[in-house]
Amino acid sequence: MTNPTFKVTLSSNPKPDAEREAILEAPVFGANLTDHMVVCVWQKDQGWTSAEVVPYGPIMMDPSAAVLHYGQEIFEGIKAYRHQDGSIHTFRPADNARRLQLSARRMALPELPTEMFIESLRQLIAVDGKWVPQPVNEKTLYIRPFEIAAENFLGVRSAHRAEYRVIASPVGPYFTGGLKPISIWLALGSARAGKGGTGEAKTGGNYAASLMAQNEGYEQGCSQVLFLDPETETYIEELGGMNVFFVFKDGRVVTPDLDGTILRGITRDSLCQLIRDRGLELEERRIAIDEVKAGLESGEIVEMFACGTAAVITPIGEFKSKNGNIGNPNAEPGELTVSLRKELTGIQYGTVEDRHNWMFKLSD
Ligand SMILES: Cc1ncc(COP(=O)(O)O)c(C=O)c1O
Numbered sequence: 362m363t364n365p366t367f368k369v370t371l372s373s374n375p376k377p378d379a380e381r382e383a384i385l386e387a388p389v390f391g392a393n394l395t396d397h398m399v400v401c402v403w404q405k406d407q408g409w410t411s412a413e414v415v416p417y418g419p420i421m422m423d424p425s426a427a428v429l430h431y432g433q434e435i436f437e438g439i440k441a442y443r444h445q446d447g448s449i450h451t452f453r454p455a456d457n458a459r460r461l462q463l464s465a466r467r468m469a470l471p472e473l474p475t476e477m478f479i480e481s482l483r484q485l486i487a488v489d490g491k492w493v494p495q496p497v498n499e500k501t502l503y504i505r506p507f508e509i510a511a512e513n514f515l516g517v518r519s520a521h522r523a524e525y526r527v528i529a530s531p532v533g534p535y536f537t538g539g540l541k542p543i544s545i546w547l548a549l550g551s552a553r554a555g556k557g558g559t560g561e562a563k564t565g566g567n568y569a570a571s572l573m574a575q576n577e578g579y580e581q582g583c584s585q586v587l588f589l590d591p592e593t594e595t596y597i598e599e600l601g602g603m604n605v606f607f608v609f610k611d612g613r614v615v616t617p618d619l620d621g622t623i624l625r626g627i628t629r630d631s632l633c634q635l636i637r638d639r640g641l642e643l644e645e646r647r648i649a650i651d652e653v654k655a656g657l658e659s660g661e662i663v664e665m666f667a668c669g670t671a672a673v674i675t676p677i678g679e680f681k682s683k684n685g686n687i688g689n690p691n692a693e694p695g696e697l698t699v700s701l702r703k704e705l706t707g708i709q710y711g712t713v714e715d716r717h718n719w720m721f722k723l724s725d
Contacts, residue, residue, distance in 0.1 A: 364477050365401070365412040367484045372396045372416035385494045388531040390671070391503070395489040399481045399527035402511075403471040409525075412477065414484050417528065423513040427520040433510035434565040435464035438670045441486055441502040441529070441723060443493045444711035449486055449724040451504075452670075452709055454479050456627045461506065463625070464562040469519035470508050479721070481506065481527050486723040494531050496710045503532040503671070535672035536584065540699070542678030542692050543667070545587045545600065546578025547650070549682055552591030553598070560598075560622035571601040581681050585667065589650060590622070596647045598622060600667050604629035605677070607653060608664035608697050618645040628668040628705070634717060635704055641697075650680070654687045664695025674702040 375396040376384075384393045394417055401412040428434050437457045442450050458478035465472045482504060486493070494500035506527045510520030536543060551574045554560025554567055574586045585603065590596040597617050599605060604626040606616045614636050619625055636643045656662030665677040665688070676698045679688035707713030708720065 364474060364480075365409055367399075367412045367414055367480065369414045369484070369488065370416065371488065374416070381492065385492070385500070385531055388494065388500060388533045390532045390535060391530050393530055395485075395492040395502070395529045395531075397485060397488045398529075399485050399506075399525075401473070401477065401481065401525040403473075403523045403525070405521035409471075409473070409477065412481070412484075414488055420526075422511070425513045425515050427510035427512050427514055430515065431510065431517055432564070432566050433468050433470055433520055433523075434507065435461060435468050435470060436505060436507035436563055436565070437461050438563075439482070439504050439506070440532075440670060440709070441482070441493045441504060442709045442711070442720075443496050443501075445496060447725075448711075448722060449490055449493050450709075450711065450720045450722050451482060452721070453627050453631070453719050454482060454721050456630070457506070460563060460625055460627070461508070464564055465508060467559055467562040468564050470510065471523050473508065473525050478506065481525070483723050485527050485529060489529060490724050492529065492531055499534045499673070499706065501532055502529050504529045532671075536675055540676065540694050540702070542676040542690065542694060543585060544581075544583045544679050544681055544690050545585050545667075545677055546574065546581055546583035547680050547682035547684075548574035548577075548586045548588050549594060549684070551577075553588045553601075554622045555591045556620075556622060558622065561619075561624065563624060568601070575601050578681075583681055587680060595649050595651070597650055597653065599624060599626075600669075603667040603669035603672060603675070606632065606666050606668065607648065607656070607662050608666075608695060609656070610661055610663050613642045613644060614697070615644045615646065615648050617648055620647075626669055628670055628673070631705060631717075631719065632668055632674070632701055635701055638716070650687075653680070657688050664698050666695070666698040666701075673706060674698060 458475040462472040493502040511524040512520035512522040676694040678690040
């Protein structure tokens with residue numbers, strides 16, 4: 362079976378309307394989950410054997426389940442946006458489906474067909490659409506599809522049973538401080554992913570590997586960590602959960618190229634397109650931290666920003682490290698940063714023309 366039809370079992374105990382509305386008033390990122398979830402099962406030699414929407418609840422798991430021991434886990438992050446007319450849309454879902462397939466290949470998990478991925482989002486929204494907030498203050502429903510090795514077996518080999526699940530949580534802005542430039546900690550001596558490793562896969566272990574540096578960063582007042590290439594600690598890769606861009610005085614925009622060690626960010630790809638649409642020169646290439654330092658000092662680099670589904674676009678003020686600081690923590694958000702952010706969120710909320718057909722309607 363390649364595309365099982367979804368069986369739906371509604372929750373007998375959904376959150377009362379008043380409680381849900383109170384959560385949607387001021388959602389805290391990842392703190393409250395909706396009433397239902399999707400569960401699809403894959404078995405070796407049979408393929409995807411079932412697809413269901415069930416009430417949200419704990420996963421019953423045997424202590425020998427492979428994911429708990431060998432870390433075969435991958436995930437995605439995608440948002441549902443409510444438009445002014447009440448309809449619900451998502452952004453480039455086929456790209457998230459493809460990235461989940463790429464992650465699955467790298468982590469020896471089964472690939473979920475693109476149609477099944479998109480259908481899983483539609484099915485969840487069909488029952489939990491009222492959890493998508495009104496389009497104010499950048500509120501959205503953050504959807505977290507994930508896949509785990511769910512075979513009860515101790516032994517290092519790829520699991521013969523896997524589960525794909527989807528949960529969702531209403532969210533407000535990722536950084537609560539408004540559009541203020543963030544300070545970023547340079548992870549020196551602590552790599553996230555190396556050549557031939559798992560950097561391009563969206564797998565839990567990459568995030569676990571980033572937390573030690575992130576904790577160091579928190580202690581230094583930084584909200585994110587920047588990873589450099591692990592071999593030489595020279596070239597900029599990406600943040601713990603975002604890609605990065607640098608804007609030069611002459612109008613060029615530079616972002617690290619996809620060399621297999623960083624995530625193929627869908628926001629990154631969209632911004633590359635929007636930047637080119639404006640007739641600006643976009644360079645996807647290696648960029649050294651020393652080039653950034655020199656560029657900021659000479660005034661050649663005029664804006665820096667980070668991007669991802671969760672935080673959209675966030676200006677970067679400074680990079681801090683044990684070797685000193687680069688940039689200005691009080692820098693004003695740059696002109697291009699602000700205007701790209703406005704354009705992208707406008708497309709997502711349906712107030713700016715969707716020239717590239719990025720939006721996908723999940724529900725009327
Ligand atoms: C490590 C990492 N880099 C970049 C991104 C940005 O990717 P996207 O724009 O697809 O959300 C994310 C977020 O998913 C991430 O976790």
